């Protein structure tokens with residue numbers, strides 16, 4: 016058992032408060048004492064909210080669900096960093112032991128045009144769903160398919176596809192990017208299906224439509240600043256962006272795909 | 284309750300087709316009513332929930348041509364709690380050539396459920412299992428593979444074959460993203476409309492049929508009405524009634540509980556799975572617990588010190604002869620892979636004897652020392668790297684160097700809405716799928732079989748059974764009901780009144796929803812948890828009533844009726860309080876031990892669960908009679924035509 020188990024600390028918090036999407040927002044300061052060092056960051060915020068309710072104040076709205084780094088719901092800028100100072104972790108995987116006793120901690124929502132703020136620290140990330148709708152699938156319908164082992168996939172390819180598929184759709188890449196680009200997110204999906212044979216039939220249409228949708232949503236473009244990779248809790252590699260750019264180029268210059276893109280029922 | 288609230292008059296009819304076990308599902312499909320392609324677009328189906336069950340159902344029904352409305356509480360369908368499943372999904376593919384078959388998967392599941400599940404449903408599940416893997420591979424789910432390029436398998440508890448498929452430690456995530464991508468494909472085609480950030484707060488019954496739902500938009504607070512021709516609830520399990528569980532923060536019973544209040548019977552509410560390998564509770568501040576996947580028991584060995592005085596010692600200093608590998612000792616043929624209920628109870632026994640480890644004494648070791656010695660650290664890292672990292676982050680201890688400390692925690696609920704063979708509840712037109720129904724796992728679920736069930740229900744059962752329902756009632760259903768119907772009117776009124784009441788009381792009281800919730804969780808864990816007794820259950824009921832009263836009169840809530848997470852929590856706690864009462868009642872009524880339900884009064888001389896098949900081989904389906912009132916039980920006898928009921932032994 017770690018020695019820190021019952022050690023406590025004090026924190027000061029500077030938190031973004033905003034009533035609604037079109038209301039103006041501002042920082043408010045709070046302080047908490049007796050916070051366990053082994054508490055998670057979100058448990059610290061739970062503690063703050065219980066205190067606020069008892070004081071008759073409106074609690075700080077933030078989102079979380081799995082609290083184990085897999086659902087992508089939690090999404091806070093902590094000390095100016097998406098998901099906080101620990102690399103390869105989501106906000107819910109942050110522990111108070113990563114902060115100093117008495118430290119002033121600034122907490123903000125994701126800031127990006129395509130992710131409007133709903134209240135306090137909660138943003139609307141549905142733009143990601145719309146990118147996914149534009150082709151983030153293989154098109155296989157429910158029903159009988161060839162035996163699963165009829166498609167042999169070399170282990171290294173399967174592993175690389177899995178690396179890309181590990182994206183949790185949290186949006187930290189967008190929040191960290193000075194251009195608010197969604198390239199890391201989009202490229203992870205594009206790469207997964209570019210690697211796997213199951214994704215080859217509608218490969219060109221997929222990349223064109225997904226990239227177009229990303230632009231339509233108001234995400235910025237990628238200028239290779241690499242902030243996204245550093246912020247990504249799942250360590251999604253920016254190599255995926257290079258692959259997406261290649262895929263896009265190949266698709267854009269090939270003549271045969273335009274027909275498919277334009278067909279009435281959505282094509283391919 | 285003022286409006287349509289269907290009393291249960293009939294006999295529980297499981298609707299299982301006649302004929303031999305292996306032919307029942309084929310026979311259902313051969314005889315079902317169809318809906319012709321042109322007519323399909325005239326029907327709409329509401330699917331609540333976008334987990335494996337709901338996501339798969341919504342996508343598949345839309346592919347058939349129905350107009351689907353898909354609801355979830357999250358901002359995106361991709362965040363349903365299925366995403367958190369780690370270990371894997373079972374399928375009787377028999378790729379390792381180790382003797383697996385649909386029959387064996389069926390048999391293991393029936394036995395694993397301690398002979399309290401319906402044979403025909405379980406057999407269908409085993410039959411569908413192989414198609415699920417084919418389906419997911421076609422969707423591009425990146426399952427683990429061997430160097431040959433073929434799919435890899437591992438073993439899970441309660442089975443002696445390797446039938447579990449997995450994607451690193453993120454199987455649920457990858458399967459869910461498969462279903463989610465299929466769903467997004469249908470949204471793109473215009474066949475599915477998404478309603479994210481919606482919480483279902485009631486079903487609307489019109490002329491005895493489910494024709495819609497009332498929802499609250501969680502991002503704005505608006506109350507909305509939605510009409511359709513059939514409603515599917517795939518809203519997950521209710522394990523969060525224990526407050527501390529491995530379930531996500533927003534998991535709830537509200538959707539199925541509101542349906543229960545409208546008249547849908549609730550099956551086996553006391554059957555809860557306590558998972559043996561979770562990170563132990565620490566302190567009083569936690570809001571949820573973290574699972575360490577059962578797959579770890581493929582290589583990890585579970586032990587406690589033989590001597591109490593060793594419990595606080597550094598485990599590496601305890602010599603081999605002073606360690607009690609109690610699962611290997613008690614259950615030599617299954618060893619560390621004994622089923623969950625049995626492993627959890629064994630851990631509790633050790634801790635009750637004073638041989639638990641860690642600061643609280645409520646933990647046992649899960650040790651990888653021997654596996655690392657045998658296979659090397661890189662191999663173990665490859666298999667379980669992310670789980671080890673997760674453990675390290677949470678506990679600040681390195682499991683490559685020192686054994687993990689684990690303890691049982693609530694994980695899954697086998698109980699849920701009672702459904703017949705077609706997954707229809709006792710309310711016509713209302714279906715329940717995935718963890719939300721009671722159907723396939725009896726009194727205990729085997730590892731890696733919830734993902735299988737969710738996808739079987741969603742991809743391969745509901746598309747047929749919902750079609751059969753629509754086809755059968757075509758004349759009535761083609762007369763469209765709109766949301767101006769008085770039934771919608773009054774259901775909405777009730778929902779609004781419920782929320783107003785919470786907000787009103789909340790202005791005056793002194794206890795937050797979370798405080799009452801935490802207290803409820805303690806009562807349920809201590810008295811309706813791993814060991815249950817008549818005395819404890821009666822105490823539980825009294826304490827739950829007190830908490831209910833606390834909630835009704837002394838709640839403290841701030842904020843408005845717009846986006847307000849604490850208001851959401853309060854609404855869910857109101858339902859959990861009622862559910863807890865029903866769980867206690869069900870547990871009291873079942874004076875036998877079976878699977879996860881362990882009555883202290885009913886055990887064998889060596890402390891194993893003692894079933895009583897003569898009196899209790901039935902499904903308990905409960906009818907709601909009002910808040911604070913006792914419910915009424917209806918019984919569906921379980922008839923075993925294909926397996927012989929026997930003592931479930933893993934020795």
Ligand SMILES: Cc1cc2nc3c(=O)[nH]c(=O)nc-3n(C[C@H](O)[C@H](O)[C@H](O)COP(=O)(O)OP(=O)(O)OC[C@H]3O[C@@H](n4cnc5c(N)ncnc54)[C@H](O)[C@@H]3O)c2cc1C
Pocket residue numbers: 331332333334335336337354355356357362363364365366367368369370371372454455481482483484517518519520529530531534535537538574694695716717718719730731732733734735737
């Ligand atoms: C940590 C963990 C690990 C697990 N690992 C495994 C494993 O390895 N193998 C295995 O087989 N099983 C595993 N399980 C069990 C399995 O994951 C679940 O039983 C299964 O995923 C449940 O799927 P579902 O579709 O029924 O519900 P869920 O995935 O829980 O989805 C519920 C959906 O309903 C929505 N919803 C809920 N309430 C409402 C409401 N009132 N209104 C509107 N929408 C609502 C939610 O938003 C969500 O979309 C695990 C479970 C946990 C908790």
Ligand code: SF4
Pocket residue numbers: 181182183184185186187188189199200203246247248249250251
């Ligand atoms: S790429 Fe990384 S940061 Fe971006 S959404 Fe996916 S997991 Fe989050």
Ligand code: FES
Pocket residue numbers: 078079080081082083084085086087088089105106107108
């Ligand atoms: S709450 Fe699920 S990733 Fe943080």
